[in-house]
Amino acid sequence: MINLWRALAGLSRPAAGAATDAGGVAARAADAATCVDYGAGMPVAPGVTVPAMTLASINFRARPHKRGELLSAVDVTVERMRALPTCEQCRLFVDAEDPCSFTLASEWQSSSDAEAFFSSRDFYIFRGMRILLRDEPTIVLDEVESRVMRAVHAH
Secondary structure (H helix, E strand, O other): OOOHHHHHOOOOOOOOOOEOOOOOOEEEEOOOEEEEEOOOOOOOOOOOEEOOEEEEEEEEEEOHHHHHHHHHHHHHHHHHHHHOOOEEEEEEEEEOOOOOEEEEEEEEOOHHHHHHHHOOHHHHHHHOOHHHEOOOOEEEEEEEOOEEOOOOOOO
């Protein structure tokens, strides 16, 4: 398992696209955020349409002095999400301008699967970490009818 706290706290700084653990979990820089990819995710050929899904985004901000403790709690939540067969992928994004601002994005087979997890005992740890946060976290569920994946080619 990835040590989420170590990866996001900057204790290990892999090159963009480099694997951070034996399981191939990768950390890579994007224009506005750093992403830790937890999902085994189904590889899809470029231009292939993927079936409908639900995207769940949890936005939250850590108290600066509680960031490490918060990331440990998020790590447990992510492990529980990944263990579910209905959670296709889970990623934690860190805002490039505010290292205490996070988005936990997950892909679910249906909105009822996502809702079931967010109301389950497995999500209690996340709900119980309120004292580590600057403000109330928010959950946004987006229904995606289809997704087309294409390669980005240099001109």
